[in-house]
Amino acid sequence: MITNTVYYIISAVLVLGVLLGISMMSKVKSANSGNTLSAICTLIAILVVMYNCEILTAWQAWLGLAIGTAVGVVGAVKVKMIEMPQAVALLNGFGGLASALVAILTIEQTSKAFELYVGAIALVVGFVTFTGSVVAAGKLHKLLPQKPVVWKGHSFISALVIAAIVAAVVVCPECIWLISVLSAFFGVVFAIRVGGADMPITISLLNSLSGVAGGIAGIAVGDVLLVAIGGVVGASGLLLTQIMCRAMNRSLISILVGGKAKKPVAVQDKAAQESTKEETVKDEKASVGDILTSAKKVMIVPGYGMALAQAQSMVKTLADKLEALGAEVKYAIHPVAGRMPGHMNVLLCEVDVPYDKLYEMDAINDEFSQCDAAIIIGANDVVNPAANTAEGTPIYGMPVLSASDAKHVLVCNFDDKPGYAGVPNPLYEAPNTIMMLGDAKETVAELISSF
Amino acid sequence: MGIVLILIFIIAAIVGYFIINKVPTLLHTPLMSGMNALSGITVLGALTTIAVVVKDYSSVLGTIIGILAIVFAMVNVVGGFAVTGRMLRMFKSKEDK
Numbered sequence: 031m032i033t034n035t036v037y038y039i040i041s042a043v044l045v046l047g048v049l050l051g052i053s054m055m056s057k058v059k060s061a062n063s064g065n066t067l068s069a070i071c072t073l074i075a076i077l078v079v080m081y082n083c084e085i086l087t088a089w090q091a092w093l094g095l096a097i098g099t100a101v102g103v104v105g106a107v108k109v110k111m112i113e114m115p116q117a118v119a120l121l122n123g124f125g126g127l128a129s130a131l132v133a134i135l136t137i138e139q140t141s142k143a144f145e146l147y148v149g150a151i152a153l154v155v156g157f158v159t160f161t162g163s164v165v166a167a168g169k170l171h172k173l174l175p176q177k178p179v180v181w182k183g184h185s186f187i188s189a190l191v192i193a194a195i196v197a198a199v200v201v202c203p204e205c206i207w208l209i210s211v212l213s214a215f216f217g218v219v220f221a222i223r224v225g226g227a228d229m230p231i232t233i234s235l236l237n238s239l240s241g242v243a244g245g246i247a248g249i250a251v252g253d254v255l256l257v258a259i260g261g262v263v264g265a266s267g268l269l270l271t272q273i274m275c276r277a278m279n280r281s282l283i284s285i286l287v288g289g290k291a292k293k294p295v296a297v298q299d300k301a302a303q304e305s306t307k308e309e310t311v312k313d314e315k316a317s318v319g320d321i322l323t324s325a326k327k328v329m330i331v332p333g334y335g336m337a338l339a340q341a342q343s344m345v346k347t348l349a350d351k352l353e354a355l356g357a358e359v360k361y362a363i364h365p366v367a368g369r370m371p372g373h374m375n376v377l378l379c380e381v382d383v384p385y386d387k388l389y390e391m392d393a394i395n396d397e398f399s400q401c402d403a404a405i406i407i408g409a410n411d412v413v414n415p416a417a418n419t420a421e422g423t424p425i426y427g428m429p430v431l432s433a434s435d436a437k438h439v440l441v442c443n444f445d446d447k448p449g450y451a452g453v454p455n456p457l458y459e460a461p462n463t464i465m466m467l468g469d470a471k472e473t474v475a476e477l478i479s480s481f
Numbered sequence: 482m483g484i485v486l487i488l489i490f491i492i493a494a495i496v497g498y499f500i501i502n503k504v505p506t507l508l509h510t511p512l513m514s515g516m517n518a519l520s521g522i523t524v525l526g527a528l529t530t531i532a533v534v535v536k537d538y539s540s541v542l543g544t545i546i547g548i549l550a551i552v553f554a555m556v557n558v559v560g561g562f563a564v565t566g567r568m569l570r571m572f573k574s575k576e577d578k
Contacts, residue, residue, distance in 0.1 A: 049496065052512075052516075053500045053503065055508060055511065056508070058572050058574070062566060062570060064515075065511070065562060065565045065569055068518070068519060068562070069518070069562040069566075072558055075522065075525060076525065083529055085535055088531070088535045090535055091531055094527070094531075094547070094549070094550070094552045094555065095524075095555055097552045098524075098551060098556045099555055099559045101556045102559025103559055105556065106559070107563070118513060118514050118564075121556065121557050121561050122517050124521070124560075125520040125521045128523045128527055128551075128553040128554035129554075131527065131546050131547075131549055132523055132527050135533075135546055135547060138543065139537075148483070237516055243520075244521075244522055244526070248523075248526055249483065249486045251526045251529045254486065254489060256523065256526050257489050257493070258489050259493070260522065260523075261490040261497060263516045264494055265495070265497035265498040266498075266512070266513075267516060269498055270513060365509075370509075370513065371509035371510060372506055372510035372513070375508075376510045376511075379571040379573070380571050384574050385507055387575075388507055
């Protein structure tokens with residue numbers, strides 16, 4: 031057992047270490063070392079707490095640590111990069127569940143009112159995080175429908191459950207079962223109605239919640255280190271959530287309530303359109319090769335469709351071929367492209383695209399007007415110029431990539447239906463646009479062989 | 482003590498907010514999964530509570546819950562850090578090639 035003062039000092043040093051590790055993550059070069067530093071600080075923290083609680087010899091603790099480590103290592107090695115969004119969501123759920131279990135033990139053990147109430151709150155946040163994350167992971171893994179599932183009177187049910195949880199925590203904080211069941215149910219209620227493309231926001235919010243759950247559990251058991259790190263994680267998740275919301279120009283509430291008034295706006299008379307399109311596409315196809323051969327500057331805009339089609343390595347091949355012909359290739363990445371924050375960057379880095387060619391929206395948007403061709407791969411809403419003009423639509427005001435400014439726009443999308451937001455994309459009809467509909471892997475391959 | 486802890490929570494959140502604000506969108510996925518790993522720090526709480534179970538009273542159910550808490554938190558910690566490291570090692574610049 032070490033004295034409190036010593037424990038606080040050690041905790042402060044470890045928190046500083048973790049913070050330093052996180053700040054090292056703002057540069058690619060130092061990010062991996064930063065991650066390692068955070069991991070080492072966590073490991074030391076575990077040993078210090080075990081020493082402090084005199085359980086260095088308790089087999090129960092070591093058993094848990096060993097199983098957890100084994101499962102974690104195997105899982106981390108086996109998971110494919112494409113499955114990362116659901117893996118992060120699931121891991122996040124585990125953290126929440128652990129906090130909930132800690133809360134249960136705290137409630138059982140304590141006789142102090144403060145710890146009892148704080149424990150009950152940790153129990154709520156932990157279980158909401160757990161079931162919410164599991165539902166999100168299920169949606170991302172396509173075990174559950176991607177579309178928002180809205181029940182009859184969904185908002186009413188949500189409100190009712192929240193009221194019940196608050197009442198239970200206030201009146202009977204020791205009613206572990208009741209609080210657990212209600213909270214777990216609420217996690218499902220809130221996550222099930224969020225749609226696929228809003229997942230970046232949901233995941234970052236759940237990430238924040240799992241930190242908050244840990245922090246509150248820390249307050250309940252009186253552990254400074256846990257409290258401080260929980261606070262940092264909570265803030266980070268919240269910040270990411272805020273960034274994502276801003277990038278979609280939507281409020282957090284509107285995403286959680288999911289209730290999109292978005293029936294896909296009339297997909298016009300398709301058959302008639304298609305026959306004419308077939309011909310024009312054939313005509314233009316000859317010119318695709320010319321455009322790409324003569325292009326000096328090409329911008330690639332990836333979206334979730336690229337991930338779905340697993341087309342990232344084809345995209346890299348295309349970029350390589352263009353570069354071999356002397357073109358400059360840059361990737362323009364919208365903050366909410368994909369299913370989690372930064373999704374596209376990870377996929378492209380996996381296929382060895384140098385990260386210095388990946389640009390964020392604000393850094394590159396002005397360059398579209400100077401580029402010869404913008405190649406859109408499975409992205410829709412994030413390049414929809416209607417966001418600037420079509421007042422009253424769900425995406426109005428959302429910052430978008432101005433791909434329409436490019437001299438030529440090649441669209442490798444699966445179909446020409448409106449995207450997730452349900453707003454038809456005028457870019458598809460633009461005179462400088464060539465549509466290459468179908469699986470992105472095949473259409474990109476077509477592009478590659480066209481020149 | 483409770484008030485102090487709540488204060489620490491708030492201060493940590495504010496400090497964290499400013500540090501994380503500097504992380505570019507390029508690294509948002511590794512940042513998120515790194516934060517996710519850190520949220521498994523609740524393993525400290527699990528260890529603290531199981532210590533009480535082990536020392537002060539021996540309850541089978543308490544022990545099981547405690548071990549489960551450690552397991553889940555540890556999967557979160559180890560899996561999270563390992564996955565983050567895996568992703569970060571994929572990020573290469575032009576010069577690195």
